[in-house]
Amino acid sequence: MEKAYIGVDVGGMSIKAGIVNLNGEILYKDKVVTDGKHDDVFLKDIHLLLEKVIEEGKKLNLEIKGIGFGIPGVVNNKKGTIDKMANINGRYLPLRDSLLDLNIPIAISNDANVAALAEQKFGAAKGLKNVILLTLGTGVGGGVIIDGKLFEGNEGKGAELGHALLILNGEKCGCGRNGCYEAYASASALLRLTKKYLNDYPNSMMWDYINHDLNNVSGLTSFECAKKGDEAANKLVDEYIMYVAEGMLDYCNIFRPEAFVIGGGISNQGKYLTDKLQSYLERHNYGYETAPRSEVLVATLKNDAGIIGAASLLMD
C-alpha cells in the first residue's frame, strides 16, 4: 500500500481536503462550503469531509499516515486547538479532540506556515533549507523554514511575519496594533495606497483603467498601469515595493534566508514583482554590507499549496 497524507486547507468560504503522496502529488480532492456556519457545525463538517476522504483513500488502496491542517488564524499546535479564526465565533475550538475517533495522527498549523512548507518541500524553494514565505494577500502571512524544518514558535503562534512593525504608531492593523508590516505590504494596503494616488493624481491613466469608478480599484490597477508607463502608477508601485522590501530587509537581518518565496494575490505579478524586490534588496546590501544574497522567488503551488503543505506537516 502506498503511504499518503491528508491535507486540509481551511478557508473563510470552504474547507478543502486532499490526499497527497510522498511526492507532493494530490491524488484526490474534495471540499465543503463553510460560509456562515456555527462553531459546532464547523467541526462536524470537517469530520464528515474527512470520513469521505478516508473512504476514498481506501478505494485508492492508500495507507493514510496522518492528517494535517492549515488554519487561517491562530492555533495551538500542542493542544490541537483553533484559538482564534475569522468567521468563527468561538475560541479554543478542540479540532484535534473532535477527530480522535478517526485514530490517525493529527497536526495543526497556520495557513502561511503550511504554504511555506509546501513551497520548500515541493515548490519554488525545493532543495533549499532556509526559506521565508510571505503571502501578500488580504493580509500578510509568514512562514519560516529553518534547516529544512518548519519553525512555528511556542504553541505554533510564531512566524507572524505580517505583525512586526514597519512604522510604530502607523496605519491601523487588523491585529490591533498600529503600523504592522501587513498594514503596508498587504493587497489591502495596496488598495488603500492606490486610492490615495488616484486622489492625488487626477490625470493618471489609472482613472481610465478603473472606468472612473473607485469601486473598480484592485491589486492590478497600479501594476498594470505602471507597466503601460503611467507616471503616477510607477511612483505608486515604487512606494509599495519599498514597503514590501523594507520588511524583507528586516527578515534578511533576522533570518538571513537563502530565499524568499512570495505568494498571495500580488504574486500573480510574477517576475515583474520579484525583479523589483530583488533589485531593492541588492541595492540595500540585503540589510548589511558583506551579507549573502537572498533569492526572491514566486510561489508555484498556488491554490494547492494549502492542501500539499498541510499534508506535509507529518511527513518526515
Place this chain on the structure above:
Amino acid sequence: MEKAYIGVDVGGMSIKAGIVNLNGEILYKDKVVTDGKHDDVFLKDIHLLLEKVIEEGKKLNLEIKGIGFGIPGVVNNKKGTIDKMANINGRYLPLRDSLLDLNIPIAISNDANVAALAEQKFGAAKGLKNVILLTLGTGVGGGVIIDGKLFEGNEGKGAELGHALLILNGEKCGCGRNGCYEAYASASALLRLTKKYLNDYPNSMMWDYINHDLNNVSGLTSFECAKKGDEAANKLVDEYIMYVAEGMLDYCNIFRPEAFVIGGGISNQGKYLTDKLQSYLERHNYGYETAPRSEVLVATLKNDAGIIGAASLLMD
C-alpha cells in the same frame, strides 16, 4: 582528564580568553589589550593569547576540546572569517585559518549570539528551550535560541535583532538604515532621548542629577530620577520602555519565545526595568490575543557571558 573549552570574548578594547568546563565554570582567564592595533597584529595577538591559555590548560590537566569566539561584528561562521568589525580596518579576516596550527576545532559567532547561548545554558534562562536575548548597550544585540540550539542564519549573519525597523525612515542607525530598533532601544538612543527631555523640561530634577552639564548625561540619568519621582524622567522612561517593548512585541509575534533575557548596560536597572517591560507586553497581549506568556529576565552572567558563551559554541 577533564574536558574543557576555550572561550574568546573579542571586544573593542581587549581580547579576553577563558577555559570553561562543562558546567560553565571559568577555570582560568587571561586577556590582551587590542586598542588601535593593525589587522595582522590583531590576529597575531589572538594566536599568542591562545598559546598561553592552552599551555595553562595543560598545567591544569584539562583536555581542550574546542575554541569558540564571540565577535563584536559580522562573521562568516562557515569560512571562519571576521567579515566586518569596528576598530578593525580589514574585511574578511581569516581568523580560523590563522589558528589551524593549534589543531583544535574552532567556532566563530557574533558576541550577542554567544551571550544568548551562555544565558540559556548556564544563566538566567537555564532550562528553557526557546529564548531571545537582547543586549541594550551602545547598540542592540540579539541572540536567538530555538529548540535549545543557537540560531545564526546563513553564514552566521542572522539574528541581528537590533536591525529590524521600528520606524521606517526614522532615526539614523549605525548600520546605514534609518529607523532600526537599535536607534530607539540602545543605551545610545536613551542618551539622545534624555538630552531631548532635558531640553524640553528645564525644571526637571535630571538637571541637578547631571550637575547642569550635558556631558554628565548617562544611561542612569533618566532611570534614577524617575525612581525619585521626577515627572519628566518618568515620562522619558515610559517612552524608552515603549520603544524597547514594541520591538519585543515584534519578536513575540515572530519567535514566540518562552523568555527574553535582557543584557547590556541598561540591564543593570534589573527588576525595575524588566517589570516595566513585562507589564507592557502583558497589556498588549504579547502581540496577540490568545498568545502565551513570554517571561522577561535579567541576564545574570554579566561580563563572563562572552567567554562562557563562546566556549559553549562547540559543546553538545
